[in-house]
Amino acid sequence: MAFSRFITTTKGHELTAKILAGEVPTIGQTPFTRIVTSEAVYQLGQLESLTGLDQIRQETLVSEVRRKNKTTISIHGRVDNSELAVGYRFNTFGVFFNCPTDGVEYLFGSSIFAPEPNVPQADFIHPFNGQTTTGITFNAITGIGNADNISLTVDPAAVVTVGALDLVRQNLQLQSTELLRQARLSQIAQENAQCEVGEIGTVVLTNTHNYPFNNSERTVVLAQPRNSTDYTVQIISATATGGFDSQVGRLRTFDNLVNGFKITFTGSAPRVEVRYIVQGGMS
Numbered sequence: 001m002a003f004s005r006f007i008t009t010t011k012g013h014e015l016t017a018k019i020l021a022g023e024v025p026t027i028g029q030t031p032f033t034r035i036v037t038s039e040a041v042y043q044l045g046q047l048e049s050l051t052g053l054d055q056i057r058q059e060t061l062v063s064e065v066r067r068k069n070k071t072t073i074s075i076h077g078r079v080d081n082s083e084l085a086v087g088y089r090f091n092t093f094g095v096f097f098n099c100p101t102d103g104v105e106y107l108f109g110s111s112i113f114a115p116e117p118n119v120p121q122a123d124f125i126h127p128f129n130g131q132t133t134t135g136i137t138f139n140a141i142t143g144i145g146n147a148d149n150i151s152l153t154v155d156p157a158a159v160v161t162v163g164a165l166d167l168v169r170q171n172l173q174l175q176s177t178e179l180l181r182q183a184r185l186s187q188i189a190q191e192n193a194q195c196e197v198g199e200i201g202t203v204v205l206t207n208t209h210n211y212p213f214n215n216s217e218r219t220v221v222l223a224q225p226r227n228s229t230d231y232t233v234q235i236i237s238a239t240a241t242g243g244f245d246s247q248v249g250r251l252r253t254f255d256n257l258v259n260g261f262k263i264t265f266t267g268s269a270p271r272v273e274v275r276y277i278v279q280g281g282m283s
Contacts, residue, residue, distance in 0.1 A: 231281030
């Protein structure tokens with residue numbers, strides 16, 4: 001799922017100007033307060049004039065403010081659906097800050113879902129089902145003029161929460177991945193015994209964009225061309241590498257041709273190794 005570029009609001013520009021003028025103290029503190037998700041649908045041209053967001057569905061404290069270079073910072077946070085009772089369509093996310101002039105919280109900037117031909121709607125965030133949690137990692141990148149003026153100090157509660165979530169997620173992911181892999185391998189063994197024409201392969205997908213953007217799409221060429229496009233591609237396993245919080249997200253195969261198909265993932269990982277099986281399309 002792709003999002004637009006992060007648009008700083010008029011109030012956000014005012015904050016940046018005050019920081020550059022030295023009017024906002026940033027030593028040991030940061031003006032950024034929280035990151036929120038919203039079901040509201042906005043147009044790109046509306047974003048700069050917003051002071052808040054409607055239909056907010058989830059929020060989290062800012063867990064990290066990182067300098068990318070002299071003029072750019074990235075603002076991080078993460079939410080999951082462990083306490084979500086009602087699902088929603090993830091159309092917008094935004095970053096808020098406390099105004100040092102009037103003490104009011106305003107929207108610093110936001111990004112909206114960007115439809116694509118194969119993904120016309122934003123992802124639906126399902127409520128917690130009692131077993132599996134779904135997480136969203138935010139990485140809002142914005143120009144700030146002089147990033148040296150922005151403190152990297154954030155609310156300690158946010159760091160603790162994200163760290164605990166990372167540890168739980170990592171443990172659960174390791175356990176569930178191995179169980180799923182074993183179950184899938186057993187299923188594939190049975191399928192291969194029943195189907196003489198099947199092709200198992202491995203493809204490495206790379207992503208050079210920061211989440212929520214992703215450019216991992218790749219075309220897989222079949223070793224044995226099919227007689228028709230009426231075949232299925234099933235994922236055996238997917239392994240993400242490249243960092244502690246690298247995630248696969250959702251894997252998607254599409255555009256079946258007799259000699260190949262396309263595959264992509266939606267997560268934050270820079271590299272994902274996917275093992276797949278192709279069946280059918282030979283009659």
